[in-house]
């Protein structure tokens with residue numbers, strides 16, 4: 001589904017002395033099937049933005065269009081449950097949402113809430129476990145007997161099991177080991193490519209944003225300040241640093257090489273693979289001379 | 290839940306905010322008693338004026354207090370109606386469908402509702418202008434004479450301050466878990482009883498687990514930093530009794546005397 005935000009504002013605890021404007025002036029479009037990364041300094045409003053994607057938060061001003069659903073400030077919305085079936089959210093530290101006696105039951109909880117039969121859900125648990133890289137043995141264990149990283153995977157499996165059209169991820173890999181991170185991120189990218197899932201990812205890792213996203217949204221103090229393809233966003237290194245962000249190591253490396261040797265890479269280095277490719281062309285060029 | 294203001298602290302720098310917490314605690318405690326001295330128009334007038342003055346000095350927006358009192362307002366209205374309908378003293382003011390309303394009943398209903406309202410406003414004002422930590426420090430200091438009888442005042446105060454400290458954290462946690470489960474299709478607001486029970490488990494289990502984990506971490510963290518009870522422990526925030534505090538206590542005594550003289 002296409003996602004469109006029009007002039008969205010969100011204030012927490014509106015009309016109290018604790019009122020806090022966490023979002024304002026948000027205009028954005030997310031095309032069906034795209035992979036969007038949202039980056040920004042801590043407290044810039046990323047999580048608040050995400051919660052508007054399935055009606056957990058209602059804008060205090062403006063309108064959010066989610067496919068055929070429209071959420072407008074000040075109007076009671078009724079069809080939230082069917083919307084939530086279509087937009088799955090993996091929250092920050094999703095392992096805190098586990099509660100069932102067994103991993104199997106916890107994973108089946110979401111799909112069964114949305115109307116899947118118990119048999120079907122149970123029959124598919126193996127598939128979901130495999131998707132998040134967990135062995136079949138954990139199925140009948142208590143989720144609380146698992147390691148933190150494994151719990152995280154169970155929680156993510158519980159959201160994937162709802163088979164959403166849009167998958168919203170709030171720092172899903174924070175605290176995982178590097179290998180686990182990569183596996184997880186590759187899995188999300190595959191869901192996008194193979195199943196056409198729309199993915200919205202919040203991350204503090206510029207490397208992840210650069211490698212996986214088609215589009216990057218940069219947030220700063222409650223609003224969107226930059227929006228564009230990674231090649232475009234990471235061209236402005238100082239700009240990002242000024243916003244309290246970082247750029248991928250590879251971009252810094254590229255900049256250092258270019259300055260030191262007075263050369264120009266023919267493409268931006270967003271990933272290690274880009275660096276290798278660029279260096280190879282550079283070397284062949286040098287050899288020829 | 291967000292509308293409840295009782296127990297919430299509103300940061301500020303007003304005269305009332307800066308009073309010693311002991312003054313405020315004593316003030317509240319004594320106020321609760323002297324409210325009962327009032328029994329006619331004059332005494333209630335004086336008391337209302339005093340309370341309004343406190344409100345004014347606290348610099349807290351009146352609209353905020355009114356909004357926060359809404360949940361208790363119906364209790365006050367109910368009290369009033371109860372008195373109006375069931376007290377049968379004085380002269381009949383009007384009669385309607387066999388209901389007789391007496392003038393004394395209206396007066397009594399109004400007084401009692403007002404008393405209730407004043408009490409709530411003053412206690413709310415205390416929590417609005419004093420941080421929970423200050424409240425416990427004040428309590429500990431006021432109750433410290435009880436140590437002579439082996440009452441663990443320090444431990445009680447510590448328990449209280451820890452619980453107060455974790456109320457907002459638990460509320461936040463509750464909200465987070467509710468949202469996470471709502472995203473998984475849980476409906477906390479409606480649905481058949483069995484599903485609601487399930488919804489409550491989906492909320493309470495993670496909440497308890499995180500609370501226990503937090504308690505354990507806190508205990509370890511305190512032990513690691515060498516905490517071993519109240520004996521010989523100094524304080525970082527020392528309470529200081531200033532002239533203004535004495536002034537307030539005198540004012541309160543004065544108020545009590547005035548009420549005593551004016552009551553009928």
Ligand SMILES: Nc1ncnc2c1ncn2[C@@H]1O[C@H](COP(=O)(O)OP(=O)(O)OP(=O)(O)O)[C@@H](O)[C@H]1O
Pocket residue numbers: 012013020021022040041042043044045046047048049092
């Ligand atoms: N429930 C709430 N009540 C009041 N204020 C809130 C609430 N949740 C968030 N805020 C405030 O809104 C702002 C944006 O918070 P948000 O959680 O969206 O930030 P974030 O970009 O996700 O940060 P992080 O990277 O640390 O997760 C912050 O200043 C925060 O203090």
Ligand SMILES: [Mg+2]
Pocket residue numbers: 046047048092170
């Ligand atoms: Mg966040």
